[in-house]
Amino acid sequence: MRIAMCFSHFQLPRCQIHTLYGSWWKKVNNLSKKQENVSNYQLLCPGGWDSRRWIQKSLSTGAEGKNVSSRKATNLSHKVNDVSSLTHSNLNTSSVEIEEFKSVHIEQKTSDNKDISKCTTVIVFDIETTGFSRENDRIIEIALQDLSGGVNSTFQTLVNPDMIVTNQQIHGISTYMVNKSGVPRMKDLIPILVRYVRSRQKPGGQTLLIAHNGKTFDVPFLISEFNRCSYEIPSDWHFVDSMSPARELMKAEGSTLSSKSLQTLREYYKIPQTGKAHRAMADVSILALVLQKMTRDLKLTIPGLLENYSFTASEISNNSKKKKNSK
DNA sequence: GGCCCTCTTTAGGGCCTT
Numbered sequence: 253m254r255i256a257m258c259f260s261h262f263q264l265p266r267c268q269i270h271t272l273y274g275s276w277w278k279k280v281n282n283l284s285k286k287q288e289n290v291s292n293y294q295l296l297c298p299g300g301w302d303s304r305r306w307i308q309k310s311l312s313t314g315a316e317g318k319n320v321s322s323r324k325a326t327n328l329s330h331k332v333n334d335v336s337s338l339t340h341s342n343l344n345t346s347s348v349e350i351e352e353f354k355s356v357h358i359e360q361k362t363s364d365n366k367d368i369s370k371c372t373t374v375i376v377f378d379i380e381t382t383g384f385s386r387e388n389d390r391i392i393e394i395a396l397q398d399l400s401g402g403v404n405s406t407f408q409t410l411v412n413p414d415m416i417v418t419n420q421q422i423h424g425i426s427t428y429m430v431n432k433s434g435v436p437r438m439k440d441l442i443p444i445l446v447r448y449v450r451s452r453q454k455p456g457g458q459t460l461l462i463a464h465n466g467k468t469f470d471v472p473f474l475i476s477e478f479n480r481c482s483y484e485i486p487s488d489w490h491f492v493d494s495m496s497p498a499r500e501l502m503k504a505e506g507s508t509l510s511s512k513s514l515q516t517l518r519e520y521y522k523i524p525q526t527g528k529a530h531r532a533m534a535d536v537s538i539l540a541l542v543l544q545k546m547t548r549d550l551k552l553t554i555p556g557l558l559e560n561y562s563f564t565a566s567e568i569s570n571n572s573k574k575k576k577n578s579k
Numbered sequence: 580g581g582c583c584c585t586c587t588t589t590a591g592g593g594c595c596t597t
Contacts, residue, residue: 380597384596384597385597389597464596466596467582468580495596499582499583512594513594
């Protein structure tokens with residue numbers, strides 16, 4: 253009931269949660285089984301996959317766009333207030349303000365890698381935007397996938413940018429699709445997004461969010477949007493740019509791998525294109541599969557990713573400020 | 580815009596993200 257109040261406050265009448273176990277999830281499931289992906293994920297998840305990982309329920313604002321026809325929304329009548337029964341119990345929505353998160357410093361964690369792996373939530377995410385400029389462009393779509401799987405392991409939504417979309421040819425997202433009532437604006441979405449991520453966190457654990465080219469695009473863009481809406485990225489969100497391990501892979505593979513782009517990595521690992529490239533959820537599902545292959549090849553674990561590749565939003569912000577001041 | 584590589588660091592160019 254408190255959730256309902258929250259969304260009422262946000263004025264998101266079309267925010268909905270529904271079962272997305274349509275052909276998309278089936279494809280991913282079948283694809284993963286065919287490609288022996290399930291066991292490979294154990295590199296990222298030394299404790300092994302949770303048996304719930306292929307349970308097929310996802311979270312969406314209901315504004316994921318018409319182009320995602322393969323993900324048939326089979327239960328649109330489920331309202332957002334049902335989220336309390338479908339996600340973890342800590343979706344406290346009595347206040348629209350984001351609580352100060354308890355920081356979990358990597359260096360304070362136990363040296364036992366298994367414990368780190370068990371308490372770390374790994375989420376792959378991707379954004380689509382109206383362009384490359386963090387100052388002038390806006391996010392128009394965001395998608396996340398918790399690699400531990402289970403109920404509501406994915407989250408996706410279109411975002412109303414309050415501006416004309418001029419790069420529809422890239423992602424297929426039109427002005428008409430996002431500039432209308434029912435599609436949440438970023439300022440309304442951020443609290444929902446933060447609560448979703450929190451709902452995926454393990455008790456006392458930390459979150460590792462992975463995006464391709466995230467260090468120079470997705471994360472700075474996200475920081476910019478949070479700041480524009482007077483929010484801050486939670487301090488216990490750690491990020492990894494999958495481009496970094498991709499560079500290592502390129503060094504190891506030499507000319508076999510010609511580029512570190514997501515599409516090249518997808519082709520390298522013979523992962524079929526599911527959905528339209530440059531739609532957020534399609535790219536997330538590809539990156540999730542690329543990651544499992546890449547971490548296997550590089551023998552990377554979650555502690556390894558945290559130690560060698562992770563960064564925080566504050567580090568990105570501080571670096572940006574230093575560079576501005578030095579100019 | 581930022582990272583990385585190299586024909587480099589007193590620099591320039593390619594890549595990657597939408």
